[in-house]
Amino acid sequence: MTTQPQDATAGHAAGAAIEDHAAIGDGRTVALIDRSGTVDWLPLPSLDSPPVFAALLDPERGGRLVLRPVSEFTSRRRYLPGTNVLETTFTTASGTVRVTDALITGVAGRLPWVEFARRVDGVDGIVVMDWAVEPGTVLGGASPWAEHIDGSRILRVGTVNIGVTGLTDGEDDPEAPRFGGRIRVGEGTRRTLTMVATDDEPLHLPVPGNVDIGIDRTTSNWELWSNTFSYSGPWADAVQRSALALKLLLYAPTGAIAAAATTSLPETPRGGKNWDYRFAWVRDTAYALRALERFGLREETHAAISWLLRAVKGDPAELRVLYGLREESSADPVEHDVPGWRGIGPVVTGNRAAEQLQLGVYGDLLSVALAYAAAGNVLDVPTRRLVSDVADRVCDVWREPDSGMWELTELRHHTSSKMGCWQALQAALQLAELGQAAGNPARWRREADLIHDWVDEHCWSDRLGAYTMVAGEDELDASVLLHAPSGFDRGERMRSTIAALRRELGSGPLLFRFTGARAEGEAxxxxxxxxxxxALACVGDVADAxxxxxxxVGRANDVGLYAEMIDEDGTFWGNFPQALSHLGLIDAALTIADLRR
Structure with a gap:
């Protein structure tokens, strides 16, 4: 429950805490809503588009959608069960209202336009609400303007067209590129604010009554999706919420899975590490596909693996770490002249990791193909050839240094990267046994054994009693924990490594990424x-796991979401919601459930 000040703009100059946000989406874009009912992040029309509403990164000029009581209030919120529809209850001295927020979906899936509906229901008493639709400058790239066309309220930002319907209680300023006003909501009263948007195409303005139907339909669509969900093990509610969070990040037009819904939310108070995560990482896609397959979500599984294979087949000799959600997406970093979240810059679109060499992605890619084939699906002929080509490439390149999983600039012999190469060859061998890969399995098996022996000899520290971050050094790296589930090591060396990581990188159940991360100011x-x-479960410590x-699970925010990092005091850092965090939860829950049995 949160108490908010009377002034509708108070508190926003500093920016709402990352953990104070909830996310809603429609399969094409994602909106972030803080506890005050303010939308301070919404790219239009797609998740990877420039953000038309971006007060999260630019409080003065970024733009926001406001719907909140005028007077002091407390708020509590939840997702409607089994959905990504958000319900926020505001209580004031004069009454209580309930706001339902949804990005509307159609009868047969996403709409061809973005339709954001905000329904206000009076619960008791009378509450006066502020509302506003105020687009921003698109990170300094456009100047919004407003007009009335045949009685309709229209906003323009670059090529994006926005229509505002539903509320007639307006106080429009013809000189301001915004629409807003105040409404009185009494017990039993229902009011609805709708914003629709298109990009470089005509604008559809919905009939107000149809919007209300659309909110209920969207709720039912999410409930129907959740009813196909097939997990009833431990932490079931958290697992389902994580699956719903991943569904928000799945870009339906292509099947790509974004790493997060935002860009430039800082990883540290020092700033600098502010990257755009609205891209699809091969690693994240691999973890997501295993979870989606396990949950029986066939359509999402097929869409995601088809997208990934299309992307990789474009240039299989140069497997990239990440790909755009759309073919036209660019990962080239561009810095924008806006202040950033709480003034911590820079604000960047694009991600330099796109051009890095990370050998671990080979293991991620082939483990995806294996999971899909092992579930009873059949790989097409070009994909079977791709498996063989990738396995042969791994045999040649595993000895090279790379940037490692953490996208560091210095090329080194990262232990987890070598383990990932071993994982790739193991997956290729299993695919060959299934008759879904052709090539030279004898060579793959021999090189896999050489990798394992090399890691055992060069990447183990007797002094630390642990696998190290890089060969021949005494730094530690938590990413080696991924290779307990992969099967590289579930014995005493992995058990000893776990103990060393908890000792050197641990803070209770929390872990820092690698040696030096804490000193760099990371959470x-x-x-x-x-x-x-x-990993604890894999080495037999199921109770500890x-x-x-x-x-x-108890460290999620009030609606069950995670960012990239959590400080010991519960503060969130990094982009949000973070797919890898939710994938980690799902994978751990499934692993522990399996090993309990």
Whole structure:
């Protein structure tokens, strides 16, 4: 429950805390809503588009959607069960209202336009509400303007067209590029504010009555999706919420899965590490596909693997770390002259990691193909050839240094990258046994054994009693925990490594990414903490794994979402909601459930 000030703009100059946000989406874009009912992040028309509403990064000029009581209030919120429809209840001295927020979906899936509906229901008494639709400058790239056309309220920002319907209680300023006003909501009263948007195409203005039907239909669509969900093990509610969060990040037009819904939310108070995560990482896609397949979500599984294979087949000799959600997406970093969240810059679109060499992605890619084939699906002939080509390439390149999983600039012999190469060859061997890959399995098996022996000899520290971050050094890296579930090591060396990581990188159940991360000002990395739980289960410490999971599940925000990092005091850092964090939760829960049995 949160108490908010009377002034509708108070508190926004500093920016709402990352953990104070909830996310809604429609399969094409994602909106972030803070506890005050303010939307401070919404790219239009697509998740990777420039953000038309971006007060999260630019409080003065970024733009926002406001719907909140004028007087002091407390708020509590939840997702309607099994949905990504948000319900916020505001209580004031004069009454109570309930706001339902939804990005509307159609009868047969996403709409061809973006339709954001905000329904206000009076619960008791009378509450006066402020409302506003105020687009921003698109990170300094456009100047919004307003006009009335045949009685309709229209906003223009670059090529984006926005229509505002539903509320007639307006106080329009013809000189301001916004629409807004105040409404009185009494007990039993229902009012609806709708914003629709298109990009470089005509604008459809919905009939107000149809919008209300659309909110209920969207709720039913999400409930229907959740009813196909097939997990009833431990932490079922958290697993389902994580699956719903991943569904928000799945870009339906192509099947790509974004790493997060935002760009430039800082990883540290120092700033600098502010990257755009609205791209699809091969690694994240691999983890997501395993979860989606396990949950019986066939359409999403097929769409995601088809997207990934199309992307990779474009240039299989140069497998990239990440790809755009659309073919026209560019990962070239561009810095924007806006202040950033709470003034912590820079604000960047694009991500330099796109051009890095990370050998671990080979293991991610082939493990995706294996999971899909092992579930009873049939790989097409070009994909079977791709498997063989990638396996042969791994045999040649595993000895090279790379940037490692954490996208560092210095090329080194990262232990987890070598383990990922071993994982790739193991997956290729299993695909060959299934008759879904042709090539030279004898060579793959021989090189896999050489990788394992090399890691055992060069990447183990007797002094630390642990696998190290890089060969021949004494730094530690939590990403080696991924290779307990992969099967590289579930014995005493992995058990000893877990102990060393908890000792050197741990903060209770939380883990920092690698040696030096804490000194650089980072908070513990959420996914690493879930990897710890899964690895504990893999080495036989199921009770300890369960205890860690119980703690971590309780560290989500009030609606069950995670960012990239969580400080010891509960503060979120990094982009949000973060797919890898939710994938870590899902994978740990599934691993522990399997090993309990």
């Amino acid at each position: 513990p990395f959420v996914a690493c903490s879930f990897w710890l739980a899964a 369960t205890s860690v999971m119980d703690d971590l």
